[in-house]
Amino acid sequence: MSNVERPAPSERARILVNLDGSERARRGRTSNVKDSVTTNSIKLEVFRWRPEGDGQPLFDTYEVPFKRDWVILDALNYVKDNLDETLSFRWSCRMGVCGSCGMMVDGDPVLTCAAFCRTYAPGPVRVEPLANFPVIRDLVIDMDDFVEKLGRVKPWIIPEHEKPLSEGEYLQSPEQLSDFKKYSMCINCMLCYSACPVYGIEPEFVGPAALALGQRFNLDSRDAGEGDRRNVLASDDGIWDCTLVGECTEVCPKGVDPAGAIQRLKVSSTNHWWKSFLMPWAGKGKV
């Protein structure tokens, strides 16, 4: 590589280089007004609450080093390692696939492993537990209700008839896969439940992720269980609590588009309801 100046390690990952060493393109945001802010540290205002304490939550302020490539999760781990070991929070893969590290950062539900500190510079950055869930401690929330609802929509293939192994595999074309693929990308991070005002006001609401999961199986060509899921999906607490605020789709880090899934369910459920209403003699078909 000829006369190209060798950039810093954190920059190298973002620069695409031709074979002769000349620069071809740069990935991602390389010019950010906030980058020019020469801060050495950034403050986090972190929500603290313990069940054995005096009952009221409060905010602790921590000053952490400001690094250009740090995410909020890095900052929280710095706090736990160096400043306050009592801070509790969930995290795992730190690369946006496990769904563990969801929290409210400056009022928005985000994956803290994907939220760069420089986006919030110069701070202070407010970090709170995921909205609309009961808090167990500090930034850790109770997700029992969410998990129960995922199970309620029967999230497994319900085939027309059980196929014995001797009959071979279920075949599915790429087009059939594309029918439901985006609804299968959910990592159960619960950001959509935090973004949904209806779930906050009416905790009975089955919720975006669970409804999208139901739709994922309804649209799977191997599945014949649309009728089995209907009493949960098309119930008052199911799709009919949704008013298409659309914020769930906005915050989803995986492009699942739960709002779209719910809208399609509303259309298919309405068609089914009117068909049964106007033609009650029609047999129990798949739709």
Add this chain to the structure above:
Amino acid sequence: MSKTPKISNEPFWWALFGAGGVVSALFIPVLIVIFGLAIPLGWVEAPDYQSMRVLLASPVTRLLLFGIITLCLFHWAHRFRFTLYDGLQLKHLESLILVLTYGSAMVAVIFAGIAIWTL
């Protein structure tokens, strides 16, 4: 978990809401521009009384007008009902809200029917 979930009858009202949404989105803007702005501000001449009478005498126009008015009212009723549930957190007054929204829509539809029938 509460009671066993059952299939809702919401699709009846949602279909009206959806149809009303389409109809109002397509027809109402131009009507407001014409009657609310273009005619009062003198951009166009108001249709004279005779042409209006002739237009509204046609059964097709009457049916279309009745359809538009009805669907617009039920679109409002459904949407406003949920706005009260979520915007002001009044879901506990569900029965009252159902009567006030769908009820007033029905009353207005009856008035519309009478007005159009007695043209």
Add this chain to the structure above:
Amino acid sequence: MAPTSRNTSNRSGRLVQRVPIFWWIKKWNYTKFILRELSSVAVAAYAVVLIFLVHAVSGGPAEYQEFMELFQRPFWIGLNVVALAFVLLHSVTWFNLAPKAMVIRVGNWIVPPKFIVAANYAAWIVVSAAVAWILLEP
């Protein structure tokens, strides 16, 4: 909103924070949503105006004239501007959301959402032109 004893409660060892009544003031996306929902009021109001218009036409040329003159008052023009703004908000958000409800597939090709939105806007233009022509053409 800062947690206080009025909006938090301790239920079986968990902290539960209540959603404030005006949750939709805090975030612009939520405010946009409530405004969109409130546009239905303008829609209903205009449906009622149409009922009165029909009633005025039944009443004879004098009543029709009186009704049309009402619209000329500045107060009503102002109200109509506000109503138009809300109804346009309804139309635009409605058509833009149409592809979410229908995923149309022709063979192996899925109709791009942009086409569905464009078809809706095209229908809007056609209907508006037709209504204007019917009402204003002598």
